[in-house]
Amino acid sequence: METKQHPLLIQILSRGFDPGNEFEDFLSFWKPAEFKKGEHLLRQGEVARFTVFVLSGCLRQYSVNENGQEQIIYFAEENWFAGDLQSMRSRVASNLNLQALENCSVLTINKTNAELVLERFPWWAQLQLAGHQRWMAKLQQQVGQSMIDSAETKYLRLLKDRPKLLQRVPQYQIASFLGISPEALSRIRKKLYTF
Amino acid sequence: METKQHPLLIQILSRGFDPGNEFEDFLSFWKPAEFKKGEHLLRQGEVARFTVFVLSGCLRQYSVNENGQEQIIYFAEENWFAGDLQSMRSRVASNLNLQALENCSVLTINKTNAELVLERFPWWAQLQLAGHQRWMAKLQQQVGQSMIDSAETKYLRLLKDRPKLLQRVPQYQIASFLGISPEALSRIRKKLYTF
DNA sequence: CCGGTTTCTTGATCCAGATCAACGAACAGC
DNA sequence: GCTGTTCGTTGATCTGGATCAAGAAACCGG
Numbered sequence: 118m119e120t121k122q123h124p125l126l127i128q129i130l131s132r133g134f135d136p137g138n139e140f141e142d143f144l145s146f147w148k149p150a151e152f153k154k155g156e157h158l159l160r161q162g163e164v165a166r167f168t169v170f171v172l173s174g175c176l177r178q179y180s181v182n183e184n185g186q187e188q189i190i191y192f193a194e195e196n197w198f199a200g201d202l203q204s205m206r207s208r209v210a211s212n213l214n215l216q217a218l219e220n221c222s223v224l225t226i227n228k229t230n231a232e233l234v235l236e237r238f239p240w241w242a243q244l245q246l247a248g249h250q251r252w253m254a255k256l257q258q259q260v261g262q263s264m265i266d267s268a269e270t271k272y273l274r275l276l277k278d279r280p281k282l283l284q285r286v287p288q289y290q291i292a293s294f295l296g297i298s299p300e301a302l303s304r305i306r307k308k309l310y311t312f
Numbered sequence: 313m314e315t316k317q318h319p320l321l322i323q324i325l326s327r328g329f330d331p332g333n334e335f336e337d338f339l340s341f342w343k344p345a346e347f348k349k350g351e352h353l354l355r356q357g358e359v360a361r362f363t364v365f366v367l368s369g370c371l372r373q374y375s376v377n378e379n380g381q382e383q384i385i386y387f388a389e390e391n392w393f394a395g396d397l398q399s400m401r402s403r404v405a406s407n408l409n410l411q412a413l414e415n416c417s418v419l420t421i422n423k424t425n426a427e428l429v430l431e432r433f434p435w436w437a438q439l440q441l442a443g444h445q446r447w448m449a450k451l452q453q454q455v456g457q458s459m460i461d462s463a464e465t466k467y468l469r470l471l472k473d474r475p476k477l478l479q480r481v482p483q484y485q486i487a488s489f490l491g492i493s494p495e496a497l498s499r500i501r502k503k504l505y506t507f
Numbered sequence: 508c509c510g511g512t513t514t515c516t517t518g519a520t521c522c523a524g525a526t527c528a529a530c531g532a533a534c535a536g537c
Numbered sequence: 538g539c540t541g542t543t544c545g546t547t548g549a550t551c552t553g554g555a556t557c558a559a560g561a562a563a564c565c566g567g
Contacts, residue, residue: 296459
């Protein structure tokens with residue numbers, strides 16, 4: 118892959134940070150990996166051994182509560198990061214599952230290298246910090262919205278925010294992500310598309 | 313206040329980081345401030361000018377959606393940090409409100425100083441990073457639980473996690489935090505305490 | 508191209524919790 | 538200590554969405 122247009126570099130630049138000529142060096146800390154549809158990158162109870170940057174494919178992150186109900190927390194598509202940083206960093210058991218929904222090609226980075234790049238590349242530490250802040254803000258918003266908004270509102274918001282996601286992920290998984298039943302989602306769509 | 317037992321120092325140590333003899337220097341970047349019950353530290357639409365560490369009192373962070381409904385997102389009691397880092401850092405309008413629920417005594421830090429201490433005190437940068445990771449994990453869990461769990465389950469969890477909070481905050485605010493109506497909360501408590 | 512599995516739709520029923528309304532209880536300010 | 542206001546309880550009613558059940562469609566692998 119031509120370094121100049123590597124997806125990870127594009128992502129870094131688009132967030133307003135510039136690795137200058139260090140990108141190739143930086144990239145050497147990441148290891149490519151492939152996962153087949155259905156494979157797990159991480160299971161609840163394990164310690165996360167790496168986090169990933171998605172080159173192609175789609176992952177779902179979900180957890181299973183005491184009653185055995187699955188709850189999808191988010192979908193990572195191309196150019197998203199995914200994993201359990203907390204678990205990887207502190208070597209504690211994760212309570213997340215990370216599964217490939219399609220055949221996936223990713224870059225992985227382990228604990229050692231993650232710590233090295235943080236020290237070695239200040240622009241990366243900055244990007245990480247900014248990314249966390251953005252993500253925390255988004256999560257907080259989501260907490261509020263998930264409690265207040267109706268199922269329909271949540272669906273419409275998702276449709277607006279991530280229209281492509283709805284094309285590639287089965288409907289019952291979208292329902293789980295929205296925190297509603299598949300039947301409810303089916304009815305919402307029927308209602309929306311018949312008027 | 314005797315530096316050795318400053319609440320902020322205690323908090324830092326309890327998270328496994330050691331400022332050594334730098335704490336006094338570090339502390340000089342924070343400015344004490346007082347807020348009266350009901351006062352706002354930050355309003356939706358403003359750019360956050362500082363973030364805070366709570367010495368005494370209790371704050372609520374909430375947002376108001378398009379329909380004018382208030383949603384409490386969290387309560388910051390003693391030894392909690394609060395504020396909108398994203399807004400402060402990027403100088404963008406916040407969509408959070410931060411209000412004193414009691415007379416509060418806090419330490420504030422502004423953008424400039426926040427950036428300085430990050431550069432100057434590596435242990436602080438580490439603590440910040442770890443804190444963010446922990447907080448993101450907690451928020452993700454909360455997103456999942458808020459969608460799946462019944463009102464009663466959520467109340468019991470809060471009762472277990474933050475028993476003292478329920479003593480000091482009016483019930484209708486707890487209800488808002490849990491995403492249920494005050495009436496519903498009243499009924500849940502009645503049911504729990506009559507059996 | 509066929510039989511099996513997985514996903515989506517539709518209908519019927521049920522219930523947690525919202526909403527509306529009205530009344531006690533606690534509390535703050537004078 | 539009285540009085541207005543904010544807060545909590547209780548009752549009655551309504552509804553969004555869950556759950557259960559059973560077809561219909563789509564999507565395989567051989």
